[in-house]
Amino acid sequence: MPGKLKDAISNGDLHLIEQLIARGANPSAADEDGATPLHHAISLGRTPSVRVLLDAGADVDAQDIHGVSPLMLAAALKSLEVVTLLLDHHAALDAVNVEGNTALMLATRAGAPPVVQALLASGAIVNVRNREGVTPLMLAARLQHAVLVKNLIDAGADVRAVDTYGHRALAYANEKGLPPAYLVRMLRSEATTKIATDSGARPWWKVW
Numbered sequence: 001m002p003g004k005l006k007d008a009i010s011n012g013d014l015h016l017i018e019q020l021i022a023r024g025a026n027p028s029a030a031d032e033d034g035a036t037p038l039h040h041a042i043s044l045g046r047t048p049s050v051r052v053l054l055d056a057g058a059d060v061d062a063q064d065i066h067g068v069s070p071l072m073l074a075a076a077l078k079s080l081e082v083v084t085l086l087l088d089h090h091a092a093l094d095a096v097n098v099e100g101n102t103a104l105m106l107a108t109r110a111g112a113p114p115v116v117q118a119l120l121a122s123g124a125i126v127n128v129r130n131r132e133g134v135t136p137l138m139l140a141a142r143l144q145h146a147v148l149v150k151n152l153i154d155a156g157a158d159v160r161a162v163d164t165y166g167h168r169a170l171a172y173a174n175e176k177g178l179p180p181a182y183l184v185r186m187l188r189s190e191a192t193t194k195i196a197t198d199s200g201a202r203p204w205w206k207v208w
Helices: 003-010 014-022 037-043 047-055 070-076 080-088 103-110 113-121 136-142 146-154 169-173 181-199
Strands: none
Touching: 003 014, 003 037, 014 047, 037 047, 037 070, 047 080, 070 080, 070 103, 070 113, 080 113, 103 113, 103 136, 113 146, 136 146, 136 169, 146 181, 169 181
8 A cells, every 4th residue: 555645544635645546546555464545544434535535446345364345344343424335336245254254244243233224225145154154143142232133134134044053143142141031032033933934833922
């Protein structure tokens, strides 16, 4: 990454950023960690700089040495505005980092419902799994975040999915201690509904 361009981004100097690129600075040049000017701007919360870089043709899907793309970084930082900008520039929704996590998984892990909703609305795969078989729903359950759990279930998250160790989302909900009863009911009742529907039977609470 050109030093002068990095400094201009750090200072939020939009005019200088434009000048440097016009003079030949590469808006997609990576540093030793694979981070590009776009990564740098996002990490600093420099949304106007992000916009300038994108308009100048910066690689929207560049990944650093950890496989982190600009969209993943913005999602992890819970920056809805930047996520929206990147999606408008056709950022790859389901690219994965070295752990197999997508932007949706990172937004879920960060506890960012607005970002999760934006990614789902744009077509992110709700039942994606990382290298350990963990799904976004499991991450939401681990946080005991009822809003995220509901959003993901409403989008089609599979409550019966198991990770590579055989654990379901409900097991993740117990990691931080006894989860709220309403969260347990949400995960259990949804699973029961799916199982009953698949078998042709009526859910137990509709039998009476």
